[in-house]
Amino acid sequence: MAANVHDYLTRHCDDLVKELIGWIRHRSVAGLPESEPELIRSANWLAGALRATGFPHVDVWRIEGAPAVYAEWCEAPGAPTVLIYSHHDVRVTDDDQWEETHPFEAVVRDGYVYGRGASDAKGQVLAHVWGLRAHLATTGRDAPAVNIKILVEGEEEAGSGHLAEALEQHRERLDADLIVFSDTLTWRADHPAVCTSLRGMISAELRVFGPLRDVHSGAVSGPAINPAIELSALIAALHDDRGRITLPGFYDDVEELTETRRAELAALPYSDEDWLERSETRAIGGEHGYTVLERLWERPAVEVIGLLSGDPAGLPRAAVPAVATARFSFRTASGQKAATVEKQLRQWVESRLDDRVEYDLSISEEISQEPYRTPDDLPALAELAAAMEEGFGKRPGRMGNAGGGPAELLTRVIGAPVVFFGTGLPEDRWHDDDERVAIQMLINGAATLASFWQRLGSAGDGGRGQVAQ
Template sequence: MAVSKLHDYLLEHENDLVAELSDWVRIPSVAGVPEQRIEVVRSARWLAGTLRAIGFPVVEVWSEDEAPAVYAEWCAEPSAPTVLIYSHHDVRVSKDEQWQETRPHEPVVRDGYLYGRGVSDAKGQVLTHLWSLRAHLAATGRTAPAVNVKLLIEGEEETGSPHFRQLLKDHRNRLAADLVVFSDTMLWQAGHPAVCTSIRGTINAHLEVYGPQRDVHGGAVSGPAPNPVLALAALLGGLYDDKGRVTVPGFYDAVIEPSERRRQELAELPFTEEDWLARSETGGITHEAGYTVLEQLWTRPAIEAISVIAGDPEGVPRAVVPAVATAELSIRTVPDQTVPAVAEQLRRWVADALPPEFGHELSITEETGQDPYQTPEDHPAVQVLAEAMEAGFGKPAGRMGNAGGGPVRWLEKVAGAPVVFFGTGLPEDRWHDSDERAAIEVLRKGAATLAHFWNRLAETKF
């Protein structure tokens, strides 16, 4: 393949990539909002039409009534590997009043970034695949990709993929592959590419703590009345000890320590606390004793309280002792933790830690919980991807992990194949927050990486 021709093609069409992504971002395919459901359908239809225009001979929209997924296949090389690409086209809800660069679904370009909801997570990542195929075909003169390509782009990832598992079961005979490429992840730095080889698992839980039978005027009962806000605050305040470890009994029993090889790989990534704080906008670092920031992010489990509500969060306070206090918990797991085991640990912890005068209800969505995944260290596709990334970004690729979660284990099982990860997000892209953005240069280099990857993968034996 003419390397210069590939890069020249993507440079020449960079504005087209931005324009196409902007068109897609204007469709507000917000997950979990009933009145936006039709927009998710429109988003799926937009993607299906774009895939047909590229040349995919098979394009289908699956489960249109329930957050539609788009499936496409282009399998013209019987002797070549088959790759199943996964990502999603739904996006997180936005609060317009918090966006300063633009409205969430009115994309704009400023200083090398495209701003808008979904430009990075994950419509931009999907389009890097589409443009990689365009570049691959243009540079090689081929009429079909050198590898067999299947795409599955779901429409409900941001709400935990509640119907996706059944969708995979219903269509499992279509999804067999030799390799899965999971594209809902991040790079380490724009100037220092790294191959992601692991992803943490995720479990969501909803906790309600009950005090009085109804909201009661504080002037009548303050003092002897059980206040669920204080009980919930004490529970969450004791979630971590002074060494930064989760205090849930048994939580670390199945946790596998990172290997020396893994720790060395992460240590080789460029890192300073100043750079991390500037890019993550977190304001500080809470350490787990004995582990670096990157080890904590990618090899250690965590529990976060992502929402706490009680009493009168809006409007004029009524001066009552509230009847209920609620918290949403997000649990990130690592090998060899499992969803059922961690769910049971959480149930025992809450039941034992709350005083007897408080009732509670803990809801854990075990059926949509995602287990962690580690790509086999010596799988040849990892090295092929590293070489393609070096060709795409112009610098050697390190190794990294992903701190989030996703339906990786489900895809591995249904495809019968190992999973590798490639994404074009960056920690500073503000996923799920206001002013989400994507670096246009990174999108272009990501497309170049994947175009190199298809050519190299076609010649790889696994």
């Protein structure tokens, strides 16, 4: 069966690539009002592709924020019902920084498709589409072996701020036994791994105020409070000399790694040189006492993702700036709660800044996301690992995902466990210039999914037992 699936997908590889290039043309950037028409066109494009695949029920939900695509194909009585989650929106681009191509004019080079959304996450969605097509074509079935529901939102890159409302609004249609979350990476093309955990996310912005307006430094330099200096000192105090975050109580709720988890991560092929090359980072830092992969997937982190003050471009005015702004991204680990970390952050900032310094700290509660871990004994997890072995031709390891996502929200609202499956790689340059996806990863991913549906549906009336017990 695996050979037939791969043969089918190889024959249709050019069709898959052509579809991905066509979808990438829609500049479906999250969070930009001027992109709303393209987000609608992107959703309609996907709706058309799902109808062409055979889905009898496809809708475009015009929810606040951005349109989502929902489809269902439930013609397998007694078999499990699976909800697939992903997104069709993409990150904003700096078009002039792209070297391979314009970000929305995708090209194929050396086995890769280059373009915004090629890997995150339009390519992943199309792996599902073609996985279903391969499943049907190679089994001769008129409908999937399991009941399939698909939800592809259009606001993930802006934090999924309206997803909870949409889930509640359409709750009666979303019942499922299992959720497949497809907005993740796997470890290496030649060594896939099943993702079993996802960190949480908290976004914060801190504005520190100085003079009432930008003031010539020659007139006030010395006695004036400089907000850039005050903010820089606070940022420098975020970590101690062992790379630990200094918010009091921050690690109290963090679950320690089990020996089993440490062994799983240690079993993945890893070297510093390989990691630095693939991640395009210059050096390795972080919390002492943990390996790179443990820091990346199992430990919390905080990053400064935006920093602005004074005259960052053009000729300097030699002025003390009126305001300095920093944007922070917290990645929380298993056991932590967003509300607790928010309280810790507010108390820490208040204690660190001088009473003479005014500031405003804003934390977006609407887009905070909690961490999630797939239960180790979930039957569907073993089925996914077996399907990946068929799809990639190699037994997969286990890994985590360093980013965030609404996995915990989905399982809380729908009441089903989550498994993760993605076709991205660390070197795919998500959110960066020259984003790309390896075509063979899409083929292997689609083959994995074709096998997964067959495996989940193979037990007939007992199929639900192969998902969650």
